[in-house]
Amino acid sequence: MLELKEISINYSDRNIISNVSLQIEKGEIVSIIGPNGTGKSTILKAISKRIPIASGAIMFNDIALADISVKDMSKLMCTVSQSNTSPHDMTVGELVGYGRLPFKKWYERMSKDDESIIEWALEQTHMLKYRNRLVSRLSGGETQRAWIAMALAQQPQLLLLDEPTTYLDIAHQLEVLELVRRMNEELGITIVMVLHDLNHAVQYSDKLCVINGGVVQAYGPPAQVMTRQLIREVYGVDADIDYVEEKPRIHILKKVM
Amino acid sequence: MVEGSSRKKAAVISSIGILLILFTLIAIGIGSVTVNPIVTLQTLLGYGDDTSSVILWDIRIPRVLLALIVGANLAISGVLMQAVVQNPLADPGVTGVSSGAAVAALFIMLVIPQGSGYIPFAAIVGGIVAAAMVYVMAWQRSTGFQPVRIVLSGVAVNAIFGGIIGLLSLLYSDRLPAAIQWMNGSLAGKQMNDVLLIVPYSVIGWVIALLSIRQMNILRLGEQTAHNLGLNMNRLRMLLSLLSVCLAAISVSMVGLVGFVGLVVPHISRMLIGSDYRFSLPLSILLGAAILLIADMIGRSLFGAIQIPAGIVMAMIGGPYFLYLMRKGGA
Numbered sequence: 337m338l339e340l341k342e343i344s345i346n347y348s349d350r351n352i353i354s355n356v357s358l359q360i361e362k363g364e365i366v367s368i369i370g371p372n373g374t375g376k377s378t379i380l381k382a383i384s385k386r387i388p389i390a391s392g393a394i395m396f397n398d399i400a401l402a403d404i405s406v407k408d409m410s411k412l413m414c415t416v417s418q419s420n421t422s423p424h425d426m427t428v429g430e431l432v433g434y435g436r437l438p439f440k441k442w443y444e445r446m447s448k449d450d451e452s453i454i455e456w457a458l459e460q461t462h463m464l465k466y467r468n469r470l471v472s473r474l475s476g477g478e479t480q481r482a483w484i485a486m487a488l489a490q491q492p493q494l495l496l497l498d499e500p501t502t503y504l505d506i507a508h509q510l511e512v513l514e515l516v517r518r519m520n521e522e523l524g525i526t527i528v529m530v531l532h533d534l535n536h537a538v539q540y541s542d543k544l545c546v547i548n549g550g551v552v553q554a555y556g557p558p559a560q561v562m563t564r565q566l567i568r569e570v571y572g573v574d575a576d577i578d579y580v581e582e583k584p585r586i587h588i589l590k591k592v593m
Numbered sequence: 594m595v596e597g598s599s600r601k602k603a604a605v606i607s608s609i610g611i612l613l614i615l616f617t618l619i620a621i622g623i624g625s626v627t628v629n630p631i632v633t634l635q636t637l638l639g640y641g642d643d644t645s646s647v648i649l650w651d652i653r654i655p656r657v658l659l660a661l662i663v664g665a666n667l668a669i670s671g672v673l674m675q676a677v678v679q680n681p682l683a684d685p686g687v688t689g690v691s692s693g694a695a696v697a698a699l700f701i702m703l704v705i706p707q708g709s710g711y712i713p714f715a716a717i718v719g720g721i722v723a724a725a726m727v728y729v730m731a732w733q734r735s736t737g738f739q740p741v742r743i744v745l746s747g748v749a750v751n752a753i754f755g756g757i758i759g760l761l762s763l764l765y766s767d768r769l770p771a772a773i774q775w776m777n778g779s780l781a782g783k784q785m786n787d788v789l790l791i792v793p794y795s796v797i798g799w800v801i802a803l804l805s806i807r808q809m810n811i812l813r814l815g816e817q818t819a820h821n822l823g824l825n826m827n828r829l830r831m832l833l834s835l836l837s838v839c840l841a842a843i844s845v846s847m848v849g850l851v852g853f854v855g856l857v858v859p860h861i862s863r864m865l866i867g868s869d870y871r872f873s874l875p876l877s878i879l880l881g882a883a884i885l886l887i888a889d890m891i892g893r894s895l896f897g898a899i900q901i902p903a904g905i906v907m908a909m910i911g912g913p914y915f916l917y918l919m920r921k922g923g924a
Binding site for chain 2: 384385386405406407409411414415417420421422423425426430431434435437438442486487490
């Protein structure tokens with residue numbers, strides 16, 4: 337569904353990403369992991385066309401992103417990041433309603449269909465009962481669910497999540513990741529996310545993409561990718577790995593001096 | 594979208610609208626000859642006697658109309674600028690757009706007075722130059738527009754253009770008296786021709802602003818979400834900024850420097866009715882018209898024979914309000 341062909345990205349003169357190639361199939365959950373400042377989020381931004389790529393190509397369903405307008409892209413994909421801004425007096429229902437705007441001409445108002453999609457999105461994220469609450473009054477986990485509900489209202493084929501769990505406590509982190517998995521399984525939405533927690537990445541992804549120094553260090557199913565040696569090379573830490581139901585479980589031990 | 598609260602907001606807007614009409618009738622009557630609002634209404638409807646007709650139609654009504662239109666323009670200009678930079682401290686006065694427009698207008702008034710027909714056009718160019726300077730200085734790729742940087746660049750831009758205004762005033766001091774009233778933001782001595790000159794530009798600006806409400810609402814959700822929803826951010830920012838500069842510059846070219854309307858009005862409007870532009874933009878238009886009308890009314894009635902320009906009244910009310918906003922940490 338999504339193919340990155342040897343893309344390179346520069347910020348002013350500095351090269352951030354060089355020759356990254358990735359193939360992401362429909363219905364997969366792919367997590368991008370790697371140390372800080374290695375260009376993980378940059379890749380998401382390139383996929384959503386927020387920043388230009390210096391060379392290479394990104395193909396979405398075999399169409400080059402360069403040929404898709406920003407307006408049309410808003411019907412195909414959506415990004416939710418770690419912290420999103422909303423005005424202090426906006427309700428959850430209003431916020432989710434904005435997810436319908438890509439499908440509206442500038443003069444069109446919400447139709448019955450839009451209302452039912454908004455309702456459905458709220459229901460999927462268990463936010464129906466918060467519909468008339470202010471987004472600014474929600475807890476971190478609820479806020480994240482509200483934004484994901486808005487993304488669902490866009491009915492995207494691809495959902496990009498940039499560190500969606502960063503500011504949440506452990507319970508809310510899992511809650512958000514469970515929601516992501518359910519959307520993937522039940523609604524068939526392809527997911528590409530940037531995560532920090534290796535165990536979360538292993539637990540909730542079909543494939544891991546390890547980015548280090550702007551290049552792909554490893555790409556594949558978690559059990560293949562996650563090795564002691566890789567963790568040592570990429571993060572410079574020693575770790576033990578044991579396997580629960582064939583999935584690796586990582587125990588970080590100490591920093592390699 | 595809570596139904597009841599939408600209706601309540603519409604009610605607030607209508608009541609302010611009704612108050613504005615009342616104020617307008619009163620304002621038309623105030624001056625060296627006082628006309629009571631009922632006579633004013635009769636005259637407006639064509640049933641007045643000759644004396645009051647002459648006073649009202651030739652002097653009072655143009656002045657009041659100009660106050661309403663310019664007030665609305667400056668308020669919308671502030672709303673647009675704040676929507677673009679997502680920051681409540683932006684306004685054509687603070688950012689220096691008004692001074693930029695004023696320098697260009699003053700240059701033509703003093704240096705090439707025969708070209709006075711080009712004053713509105715020159716003011717727009719001056720405003721664009723000032724806006725470009727502020728945007729370039731205040732914009733950072735990583736953080737966007739930071740409040741502090743906008744205010745600081747505004748200070749710098751205002752200082753530069755203030756200097757040029759001072760220089761022009763010294764070099765052409767012989768021609769200055771004609772421009773003094775204008776520099777202080779005065780609505781005195783305006784005629785129906787002036788009103789008719791500014792109406793078409795203003796109305797076009799209002800219509801475009803009202804048509805942009807949905808986009809402005811999306812801007813409230815931050816750059817990433819706006820991009821998610823398919824907005825072309827750069828194009829939208831350019832369009833709204835240009836509109837904001839044009840509305841401010843045209844107003845400046847007509848009545849001179851009137852500060853703080855674009856700053857105070859959107860803030861009061863948000864306090865009364867919230868941040869949804871479907872409500873806050875129409876309310877800002879009404880409040881902007883009302884506030885300049887009142888400032889002008891105070892200015893021409895406070896000290897009897899001595900008329901104080903509306904710009905000075907606005908500065909004396911708006912300045913302290915701005916300090917209060919800063920103290921509160923923005924809205």
